[in-house]
Amino acid sequence: MSDADVVKSTIENLEFFSKLDESEKERILKNSIIKTYSKNQILYDHNSECLGMVVPLSGTIRVTMASENGKEINLYTLEQGDVDVLSASCVINQISFDTVMIAEDNCDVIIIPAIVVSEVQKKNIYLHSYILEIAANRFSDVMWTMQQILFMRIDQRIAIFLLDEYVKSHKNVMIKVTQEEIAKNINSAREVVTRILKRMSADDVIEIRRGKVIIKDIDYIKNLAIAD
Known part of the structure; x- marks a missing residue:
């Protein structure tokens, strides 16, 4: 065309x-x-x-x-x-x-x-x-x-971001994104995002790879995203 x-x-x-x-x-x-x-x-x-x-x-x-x-x-x-x-x-x-x-x-x-x-x-x-x-x-x-910046914890904001990307990628658990990009999208510092992601990885919720985040426990991410 x-x-x-x-x-x-x-x-x-x-x-x-x-x-x-x-x-x-x-x-x-x-x-x-x-x-x-x-x-x-x-x-x-x-x-x-x-x-x-x-x-x-x-x-x-x-x-x-x-x-x-x-x-x-x-x-x-x-x-x-x-x-x-x-x-x-x-x-x-x-x-x-x-x-x-x-x-x-x-x-x-x-x-x-x-x-x-x-x-x-x-x-x-x-x-x-x-x-x-x-x-x-x-x-x-x-x-x-x-509202996210003022009232939500960083881990919840990360969960919301990962869940949005999961939905947009037609439920692909491998999210192609860097930690710097996550930080930009949720309006946080990269160092803070890195710390939270490492904690999620230690809890076996996600797996961190170069330029990727793999969601291993989607139910945990969903529950965290909608937590009060």
Whole structure:
């Protein structure tokens, strides 16, 4: 398929698209582009122009917030089938904080330019409502992250991460992830994660290999993830 065909087939399946008139549909399809990003490349930060609506086609995008001293908090991740608008602060005036979008691995992304999204949503209440709904969903993701950081033990946060990866990999117990990547995803220090993983390994819950964590007791991980 050509890029234009991929853009058309993907955007046509977004919830708001059928509610647009023909000129609005044409404008969005004509101006949307596919961009390819390499691993660790920044898609968007506070120095970037307003990006627009982001629709991942492949790969994983990590959305973070960074302090002036360089400390970083992982807010949520985006994968194929997700949509994000928090990089479009010029579209949603109420967004008053800066996020950073980083490619976790090589990824292809459809971008509907901010100027197009902004102008169409001013005239079309369905697109406007869709943008607010997506923003609300992302803020819910952010609040879940804050809840984990503030109220959950590190071992529980690790269990939640491993369980999520287990589900996403269609119940494959071999999780391909480094300890550094786990630490980034749960917003903790690598040294702390290493200590907890070693304890889990000693308890025969997991097995640690280079670049991998093998879940040996999935029931323990599940129970730990949902513990009060």
